[in-house]
Amino acid sequence: MGLTFIKAATAAGSPATITFADGTGGVVFDNTYNEYQFYFVNLHPVSDNVNLEFQVNDTGDPGGDFDGSPIQSTFFAGAYHNEGGFGGNASVYETGFDLANASDSYQHLASYVGYENDESCSGVLTLYDPSSNTYVKHFTSRIISLTNNGYTRQNNAAGYINDVTPIDEINFKFSSGSIDSGTIYMYGVS
DSSP states (O other): OOEEEEEEEEOOSOOSEEEEETTSTTOOOSTTOSEEEEEEEEEEESSSSEEEEEEEEETTSTTOOSOOOOEEEEEEEEEEEETTSOEEOOOEEOGGGOOEEESSOOEEEEEEEOOSTTOOEEEEEEEEOTTOSSSOEEEEEEEEEEBTTSEEEEEEEEEEEOOOSOEEEEEEEESSSOEEEEEEEEEEEO
């Protein structure tokens, strides 16, 4: 397995969202690769206690508003630890962050991200075979965040985009406010 760098998008000027779209700004998001990975490095929100989220557009909705692709998903938190020494390793299923074939919602990737100077989130989202015109598009993510109440938290999401139309755009945002700083790297996997 080899990673091929495609593009880095660094938050500058507090953008509300970061989008990767096939054919724009050097982005290749088509059938060139069967798997795409997005690495989040120190994404820092402007607002406190927010969630990192994503949604996609298919080729039938280019440049659209990211509200038409239904997502079926599960979300759970893993190990956690705070600055005072309290922690645990129990997995907690969080039904409030699941999507049940919702076509107008963004999928949560990291929850309760804080906005203090030392708070951010980092991790990876993998999207499998987004250009398939036969199968749904599966995804997995694992992100570590420093929350608004001083906990380091492991966030895990998985599921599928319930659409057999090829996906060629993906959008990332926080649930409220803008992205203050950080970088998202896009790679193709061969």
